[in-house]
Amino acid sequence: MTKYFKNFIKYRYLFWEIVRKNVKLQYRDSVLGIFWTFLQPLLTTLVLVLVFGRVFGKSSEGVVSYPIYLLCGRLLYEFFSQATKRAMRSVSNSASVIKKVYVPKYIYPLANVGSNFFTFLISLLVLVAMMAYYMIFTDTPLHITPYILLSVVPILVLLLLSIGVGLILSVLTVFFKDVEYLYEVFCLLLFYMTPIIYKLDQLDLKGWVSLGLKANPLYSIVSMFRSCVLFGEMWDWNWLYYSLGFSLLTVAVGMALFYKKQDKFILYL
Amino acid sequence: MAKTAIAVDQVSVMFNLNNEKIDNIKEYFIKFVTRKLRFKEFWALRDISFTVAKGERLGILGFNGAGKSTLLKVIAGVLKPTKGSIKVSGVIAPMLELGAGFDMNYSGKENIFLYAATMGYPRRFTESKYDEIVDFSELQDFINVPVKNYSSGMRARLGFAIATAVEPDILILDEVLSVGDAKFRIKSEAKIKSMFEKGVTVLFVSHNTDQVRRLCNKAILLDKGTIIALGTADEVCDIYDEKVKKK
Structure with missing residues (x-):
């Protein structure tokens, strides 16, 4: 165990170099550069509000503003889907290095989640800006309480979940390229399964369907985040227990899978 | 012995x-x-x-x-x-074939640090070797150009310069x-x-x-x-x- 720890300490520079590289390269050659980190979620939220605002936006009138509600969910979902997708491709994309130099291979999925986490943190400023805008220019009630500081917790749980899922996917794609295409479809499904554009109690679902939607760990994480940022109240503790448990389990499975299969990567890359 | x-x-x-x-x-x-x-x-x-x-x-x-x-x-x-x-x-330093460890969209300078990190060297160490690497590769004028625009000879030169400058065992x-x-x-x-x-x-x-x-x-x-x-x-x-x- 200490051997692995020492190895990570030695290669932590590689971790930071890859994070740095991904962040730097993401918007290089674009005119607006890093500004896209704000602009992109803002514009996509605008589109979603235009499309779904009439259908789902009504019930939240007077309670919270629908665009902010939507932005909260979308930011978290976008981080999860981007980070896991990048992590998924990271090992096969680094084939040329892995074939020649010894590097601890888990650095690649980890660093790709890391760089996405960095841009995600920057993009949270959009949320801050939007809330400020609503506070100053509209009379939609905002419920800003000290609970907003607790929003760090769902974000960290989400980070953990992304690492776990990213590790698992990166192993699977080395052996089966199909996973990449399947996961693309799965992410679309996940977008609609997670209450991003709607509220779960709005749909009036019963029994299995409702249970199925609630089994999605993103549901718990997004709900926790909204509790403390939007509604200014404590979350339902079951959300935390469930999502944290789920995330730790995926990390454990991911690590075990990675450890068991990493020596075979080179034969398939 | x-x-x-x-x-x-x-x-x-x-x-x-x-x-x-x-x-x-x-x-x-x-x-x-x-x-x-x-x-x-x-x-x-x-x-x-x-x-x-x-x-x-x-x-x-x-x-x-x-x-x-x-x-x-x-x-x-x-x-x-x-x-x-x-x-x-x-420490082993492998010379990758024609700079296989490079990121093509990254400039020569940035690739020096990436490549050295791949071999497990900290950034500060690479900084101390940076001038030596650039001098040896003779790429002073191109060091801020993305590696995708390098010729294969230039890439090989850069790769060689890095692998030898870090003084591997x-x-x-x-x-x-x-x-x-x-x-x-x-x-x-x-x-x-x-x-x-x-x-x-x-x-x-x-x-x-x-x-x-x-x-x-x-x-x-x-x-x-x-x-x-x-x-x-x-x-x-x-x-x-x-x-x-x-x-």
């Missing part, structure tokens, strides 16, 4: 040829159901044993498919041997001295020779026996995964040259 840098002990590597490139589920499933997942064994290396003392320069000769690259992969620690064991003491050179123009070839040979004095251990793969004679003091000749000759560079090169003539 000098310290051992690399000890290769009865190493064998086996590949499952049929099993090697099934990369989609459908194919796997069909083969699984029809029980065509046969294992056709292919031994890329059989029972290889040798040691390299610190400061020795070992030439590795052999025709295509003899197992040279597999052997280097095992020594570099990328491939686990099916049988046997490897002991390596010190063991340097793996896989047919890299055959790229670049004559001027750079002479310069890089001189650089390697200067590293000999610092006691670097070199593994040198080449088809050019003249180069092996010049640079190495020991050599092995591989054929179909086994060592068929082991001795001084001159002896082994003679055997290799003879084999070439026969074919």
Whole structure:
């Protein structure tokens, strides 16, 4: 165990170099550069509000503003889907290095989640800006309480979940390229399964369907985040227990899978 | 007796040829159901044993498919041997073929730091070597240009400059001295020779026996995964040259 720890300490520079590289390269050659980190979620939220605002936006009138509600969910979902997708491709994309130099291979999925986490943190400023805008220019009630500081917790749980899922996917794609295409479809499904554009109690679902939607760990994480940022109240503790448990389990499975299969990567890359 | 840098002990590597490139589920499933997942064994290396003392320069000769690259992969620690064991003491710097570790959209300067980090060197260390690397590669005017715009010779120069500047204990050179123009070839040979004095251990793969004679003091000749000759560079090169003539 200490051997692995020492190895990570030695290669932590590689971790930071890859994070740095991904962040730097993401918007290089674009005119607006890093500004896209704000602009992109803002514009996509605008589109979603235009499309779904009439259908789902009504019930939240007077309670919270629908665009902010939507932005909260979308930011978290976008981080999860981007980070896991990048992590998924990271090992096969680094084939040329892995074939020649010894590097601890888990650095690649980890660093790709890391760089996405960095841009995600920057993009949270959009949320801050939007809330400020609503506070100053509209009379939609905002419920800003000290609970907003607790929003760090769902974000960290989400980070953990992304690492776990990213590790698992990166192993699977080395052996089966199909996973990449399947996961693309799965992410679309996940977008609609997670209450991003709607509220779960709005749909009036019963029994299995409702249970199925609630089994999605993103549901718990997004709900926790909204509790403390939007509604200014404590979350339902079951959300935390469930999502944290789920995330730790995926990390454990991911690590075990990675450890068991990493020596075979080179034969398939 | 000098310290051992690399000890290769009865190493064998086996590949499952049929099993090697099934990369989609459908194919796997069909083969699984029809029980065509046969294992056709292919031994890329059989029972290889040798040691390299610190400061020795070992030439590795052999025709295509003899197992040279597999052997280097095992020594570099990328491939686990099916049988046997490897002991390596010190930092290994592999010279990647034409800068395989570079990110094409990244500039030369940024790639220097990325590449060094891949070998496990901290950023501060690379900064102290930065000028030396740029000088040696002669890329001062192009160092902020993305590597995708480099010629293959320029990439090789940069890769060589980094791998040698970090002062590794063991340097793996896989047919890299055959790229670049004559001027750079002479310069890089001189650089390697200067590293000999610092006691670097070199593994040198080449088809050019003249180069092996010049640079190495020991050599092995591989054929179909086994060592068929082991001795001084001159002896082994003679055997290799003879084999070439026969074919």
